[in-house]
Amino acid sequence: MEKSIETIWKEGFLEANALVAPKLNNLYTQKSIHIVEKFKRMFQTNLRAIVIGGVVILGASFVVGIPxxxxxxxxxxxxxxxxxxxxxKRLMEIEPNVSSYEYVKSFDHWLKEQIDINARMARFYYPFFFLSMVLGFWFSDYLPLVTRHLPSIYFVNGIPVFWLLGVLIIMGILYAVGGRLYKWDLQIVYGRVLKKLDEILSDMDKLRE
Known part of the structure; x- marks a missing residue:
């Protein structure tokens, strides 16, 4: 009776001398390298986009008067x-000349560390992004226009108390949800790649059982 595909895959993965093993190993090696290399390209592109975006915003802020x-x-x-x-740099140090399983597991470990670090950073940079907009407006030429139309703003020593309280509350909310916002953004940008990585790891783990 002919073997099922599942049986062949299991034998090929577990028995080093099986005829199909080299083909399976080669298949997983190609798939894993493809996924990791795709992520590397997207990661590099994303970093460049952040740099370009920062420079553009910096230049535009001087033009519109909110430096x-x-x-x-x-x-x-x-x-x-x-x-x-x-x-x-740590990602580039992952050795591709190992088994496809070890390669993907090493990348998965790096990825989890990267997500954890960025999620913790997001709890700070989201609030500070908001604060930058508030301060940019406060120290711009547009502030007198607003205060002129809103004479009821309550100031204490030149500080709008209730506005300041509102800013602090919003910053506190952004701090609390910053990690979730980052992971939501991560899924938008890398969702398909991460899903394929999980599928490959799941298949490999099942075949190694």
């Missing part, structure tokens, strides 16, 4: 890129 916001956004973007450049 404080532009400078803060540029510094925040620079910090994010710097940390991820360090993580990128």
């Amino acid at each position: 404080v916001m532009g400078i803060m956004v540029f510094l925040i973007a620079g910090a994010v890129v710097l940390v991820n450049r360090i993580l990128q």
Whole structure:
């Protein structure tokens, strides 16, 4: 009786001398390398986009008269890129000349570390992005226009107390949900690649049982 595909895959994965094993190993090696290389390209593109976006916002902020916001956004973007450049170097150190399973597991371990670090960073840079917009507006030429039309704003020593309280509350909310916002953004950008990675790891784990 002919073997089922599932049986052949299991034997090929578990028995090193099986005829089909080299083909399976080659298949998984190609698939795993393809997924990792695709992620590397997307990761590099994303970092470049952050740099370009930071520079564009910096330049535009001076043009429209809110340079404080532009400078803060540029510094925040620079910090994010710097940390991820360090993580990128660790990614490049993953040795591709090992078994496909070890290669994917090493990448998966790096990916989880990268997500954890960025999720923790997001709890700070999302609030500071918001703060940069507030301060950019506060130290711009547009503020007198608003205060002129809103004379009821309550100031204490030149500080709008209720506005400040509102800003702090929003920053607190962004701090609380920053990690979730990052993971949501991650799924938008890398969702399909991460799903394929999970599928490959799941298949390999099942075949190794």
